[in-house]
Amino acid sequence: MILSGSDPVGFALHAAMNGLSVRQRVTADNIANVDTPHFRASSVDFETSLRAAIDQGEVSASSPLSVDVQPTETPVGANDNNVDLRKESIAAIQSQYQYQVVARAISERHSLVSTAAGVR
Numbered sequence: 001m002i003l004s005g006s007d008p009v010g011f012a013l014h015a016a017m018n019g020l021s022v023r024q025r026v027t028a029d030n031i032a033n034v035d036t037p038h039f040r041a042s043s044v045d046f047e048t049s050l051r052a053a054i055d056q057g058e059v060s061a062s063s064p065l066s067v068d069v070q071p072t073e074t075p076v077g078a079n080d081n082n083v084d085l086r087k088e089s090i091a092a093i094q095s096q097y098q099y100q101v102v103a104r105a106i107s108e109r110h111s112l113v114s115t116a117a118g119v120r
Contacts, residue, residue, distance in 0.1 A: 008059040012050065013106050015065045019046025020099045022067045027092045030083050037079045041072045041088070 023044040033039040046067040053059045074082040 008054075008057070009109065011059045011061060012054060013102060013109070015046070015050050015053075015059070016102045017099070017106070019044065019050065019065070019067050020095055020102060022046070022069070023095045024092070024099065026069060027088055027095060030088045031085065031092065033081070034083045034085050034088075035079070035081070037081060039081045039083060041074055041083045042069050043072050043091075044069050 023046070026042050026044050030041040033041075044067060046065060049065045049068070050059075053063060053065055059065075072082060074084050074087065076082045
């Protein structure tokens with residue numbers, strides 16, 4: 001939840017949620033194609049651009065953060081596919097936990113602001 005047009009914390013949480021959503025979709029696509037010949041797995045990095053934007057104080061709606069989707073360097077298997085199911089399963093679980101943490105941060109922040117504003 002973004003509280004105003006100048007809410008850097010809200011924008012950072014929103015950007016993290018978007019990056020994690022992309023990561024979850026890419027990981028699900030990788031897992032779905034575990035047996036597809038010639039398929040190349042991808043990975044997602046949004047943390048680098050988010051960290052840089054936070055460090056530079058440039059987290060805002062006018063500075064959209066990039067979500068970088070790149071092919072992985074996992075070795076290619078017998079069917080010319082490089083999906084590592086163990087690695088992708090761990091990535092899926094990790095993304096799920098990170099998503100839950102960010103969702104909880106958004107919820108707690110909303111509660112805190114509501115309490116401070118006397119809405120509760």
